Amino acid sequence: MKPLILLLSLFSGVILAQNSYLSLGVDVAIPNNNFKALATTGFGGSLRYEYTITPRFSITGTVHVDSFGKKVYASPPYKYTFKTSLISYKVGGRFYLFNIGNKADGLFLSGELGLATLGLTVSGDISDKSSENDFCYAPGIGYRYEFLEFCYWQQFVSSSSGNSTNFSGFRLAYVLKLKKPG
Secondary structure, eight states: OHHHHHHHHHHHHHHHSSSSSEEEEEEEEEEGGGGGOOOOOEEEEEEEEEEEEEEEEEEEEEEEEEEOOOEEEEETTTTEEEEEEEEEEEEEEEESOOOOOTTEEEEEEEEEEEEEEEEEEEEESSSSSEEEEEEEEEEEEEETOOOOEEEEEEEEEEESSSSSEEEEEEEEEEEEEEEEOO
8 A cells, every 4th residue: 555655746747847738618619510410509618638748849638528509400290308408528738839938838730539428308299218338539620828718620420329429619718737846
């Protein structure tokens, strides 16, 4: 037990010795392709941790929670309402194209991959509720200036049912720099 505690404390010291950031964002998600049939524009929030490896490269961990607008289909005598939600857990990297001083600011390219949990509720003449976990990846581009960040990403979810769940995401976030120990 003592070696494990020692290892964890050393690891946390190494992580906190570098610059790291925590950001809280507001998301807007616009469904693309087949996903338009089940959802309208979605809104949600996200939490991202960023650990700086070099002044131009960092690794990220992100959680997005998005709820999409209802989609109604009416074909008398039937009427169905679809409500979709998505939670994604992703890790990835970020490359800053221009270095502004010795901090992570400016224009960046990003890429993340992970797990997406898609929830679908159907109500109407037939009601059903289901969810599935699928692989997702998201290339993006953005800009950070001091404590504000804006980014655009395209998220692709490879569904086990064969359907694709793709959307364009926009994020406005407040960024906190985490303090180094000592």
